[in-house]
Amino acid sequence: MSNSQGSHRAARGGHRAGTATATPPYGVATGAAEASMPPFGSRVPRYDGFTPSYADHETLGAPVSIPEPREPLPPRQERQDGAPGGRAGARRAARRRKSSGGPDALRRLLPQALVVAFLAGGTSAFVVSDKAVRLTVDGVPRTMHTFADSVDELLADEHVPVGAHDLVAPGPAAGLAGGDEVVVRYGRPVQLTLDGQRRQVWTTARTVDGALRQLGVRAEGAYLSASRSSEIGRAGLTLEVRTERSVTFLADGRESTLRTNAATVAEALQEAGISLQGQDTTSVTPFSFPHDGQTVTVMRISGTKEVREEPIPFTVEKTKDDTLFAGTQVVVRQGEKGARRVTYALRTVNGVKQRPKKIDSEIVREPVTQQVKVGTKALPTSVGGADHLNWSGLAHCESGGRPGALDPSGTYGGLYQFDAGTWHALGGSGRPEQAPAGEQTFRAKKLFVSRGASPWPHCGRRLYR
Structure with a gap:
């Protein structure tokens, strides 16, 4: 490779190292990412004229390799034959320095690695609590x-x-x-009427069937006012339950037992095929609730009415009279009994006659009050010429000494057996046997003064003993 080509490639490589474009953070535009500072606000130092790109910061958390110290390279000499030590060797050395990063890169990466480790630990605790x-x-x-x-x-x-x-x-x-x-x-209130007994209970069941099981109510053969599949809302439900019971009936000399969920004894009678006629009834109220194991007797009743007239007793009205001697009572008006008409019901229950029952009463005749005068005048006891006689002996002979004595004919009465005419002639009132003993003796003395012992032909001689 020629020198011009190597210089051109090195120049392009230096441009990439200084201006490489990193992937921007979530939500940041690309242009803004290129102009922003590195993550965590750290300052990026320069080393040997090398400026790291954002791509270097994307390796946070990756293992960091610390290069071994190197011996200083001896001055290179250009070899015309292309041997090591020329411009190619210098470029390789520069690339090795760039890849190792140097001590400044290590100091820059360590704080970022610690932050990542802390965040990783917090995330683990977050995951464990969830x-x-x-x-x-x-x-x-x-x-x-x-x-x-x-x-x-x-x-x-x-x-x-x-x-x-x-x-x-x-x-x-x-x-x-x-x-x-x-x-x-959730609990639900249930207004439960179980076999005639009403109370409020709570259940967490959502259906009638579940509530019955929860409350321990035997539903087999029972009457339910709502179906077992009916739902129970949060507001609750009103439910009537009549369980199946055993009831025994005694009617017309026969005994029969019935299993029923009837609401009344009358309904159970109908189920048993027993009818009531006329005045027939049962030993318990027909509209009462039939309980398990109960025995009910049917009473066949026949009866008539009877009207009777009954007397009404009269009252006695007494008034004081000072013209009469004390102890003397005179009937001014005789009392009379009244009468009432009474209607009775005569019943026969299962062939046995019952005590008559009074069902109506009407007054036919009002009673008349008896009026009586009661004497208050002091009674004298002395009569000249007769006080020394044996009056107790005479009284004992005539009446046995009894002031209220009355002979079998009803004509003579009292201690001395006065008749009514003689008694009244002597000033007496009413009947002699009704007068006090002292008054009778006083009247007898007066009679003796006027007639002697002749009024008592058999016992008169006792006066002298």
């Missing part, structure tokens, strides 16, 4: 990447609220690792 988990909320699954360390952190990051009746599995405090699955089931 984990893939599966989150199923109310039956809807999705897989996601998260940095959460526990279930509650995951739910908070995903804005999934949970309440007291909601189910979270595993629990909110459980740790979280890659590949874990978290399930959230």
Whole structure:
């Protein structure tokens, strides 16, 4: 190769080394990349008149080779025969210096290598904290990447609220690792009427069938107000369940057992083929709920009505009278009983007569009040000419000493067996046996003063003993 050609190639090589175009960073135009400073803001020194291009900075992170020190080359002499040591040797030496880069290039590459290593370590920690988990909320699954360390952190990051009746599995405090699955089931209120008993329960099931299984309700043969496949929304559901029960009926001398989910005893009777006629009824209210194992007796009732007239007792009205001696009562108006008409129901239950039941009452005649005067006047006890006689002996002989005594004919009464006419003639009121004992003795003394012992022909002699 001629000298002119070598000089021209060296000149082109020097131009490429000084002005080589590097690939610009992401988002920077080519012209701007050529005019910008090298990455990281480092200053690029010159070495032996050599200016590195941006291509040199693209080797960050590559192994750096430190050249061994070389002995200084002896002065080259031009050989006319083209042997080493001429201009070709000088060009090769220049290329070796360029490839080694020298100490300044080493100092420039070391900080950049450290930065790359730091970034690589941070990226590794970032990758380790990230984990893939599966989150199923109310039956809807999705897989996601998260940095959460526990279930509650995951739910908070995903804005999934949970309440007291909601189910979270595993629990909110459980740790979280890659590949874990978290399930959230929302609680749903159910207004449940189970065999006549109403209450509110909560379930995380989304269908009636799932709720029944979760609540432990036996659904085989049961009546359901909603189908088992019906969905339960977040707002809840009203559900009536009547399980199958065993009920025994005693009717017309026969016993029959029925399995039923009827709502009332009357419905169960119809299912059993037992009918009620007229006044027939059951031992429990026909519209009550039939319970499992219950025995119900059917009562065949026949009956009539009976009307009876019953007396109404009269009342007694007493007034004080100071013209009568104390203890004396005089009937001014005789009382009269009233009457009422009463209707009774007479029933026969399964052939046995029952106690009559009063179903109606009507007053036919009002009672008349009896009016009585009660004496308040002080009663005298002394009668001249008769006080010294044995009046107790006479009373014992006539009546046995009983003030209220009355003979079998009803004519004579009291201690001394007065008749009504004599008694009234002596100033007495009413019947003698109704008067006090002291008044009867006083009247007897007055009778003795006027007639002697003749009113008592058999017992009068007792007065003198």
